[in-house]
Amino acid sequence: MSTHGTSARKTAKATRKDSGARVTAQALSTGRGPKAQGKLTGGVAAAPAPAAASPGGEAIAAKEHTRRDIGSRQLVFQLGAADAPASASGPFTSPDGVPMRFAAHCLTHAATKYFADPRQATRAAKASHTWCTGCAEALAGHTKHRSGS
Structure with a gap:
């Protein structure tokens, strides 16, 4: 008792x-x-x-994300920043007229997608299977093992 x-x-x-x-x-x-x-x-x-990144131009630090389910690694960075990869281009304007200043790059599968806003790039890094074909294939082949039944 x-x-x-x-x-x-x-x-x-x-x-x-x-x-x-x-x-x-x-x-x-x-x-x-x-x-x-x-x-x-x-x-x-x-x-x-204060905002995470001002439109006027102070750089934000690059962030690396690892997807635990498939093990791929993504890097989110500001285009033209000092800590951006050497292969990255500077900021540019898309054909739609949208200024692209941030990128999400899959380090595992070497795919890159560009964004106007850091929040969009961070969100995309967490859902890399939507824009990286290698991550999509890895996720499709990934099955969770359940104990019990």
Whole structure:
């Protein structure tokens, strides 16, 4: 028979997640909540968080992503940046008139796709099977093994 009481205790993780200071800091950093919108501070809104990459041109660092399911590696980088691969070209304009400033490159299968926005490039690196034929073939041949039935 269990000697534990019927009242539920909060774990350290649950207590930290419910911390008022943590909730306020999260609301301020995302621009949500009454303080960030200026409702509680007399109409003075909090300063917006800086963007990941300004259109004016400061470079963002290249990021490498590894797909755990198929083991392929993708690199997301800004075209023309100092840490971009030597084979990468500089920024260019697509035939549609969209300025392409970022790229997702599959290091495993040597395929590259270009994007205007860093979020699009990062999202594409995580779903490389949609634009890299090698990743698509690897994913098609990949089966998960289940124990049991």
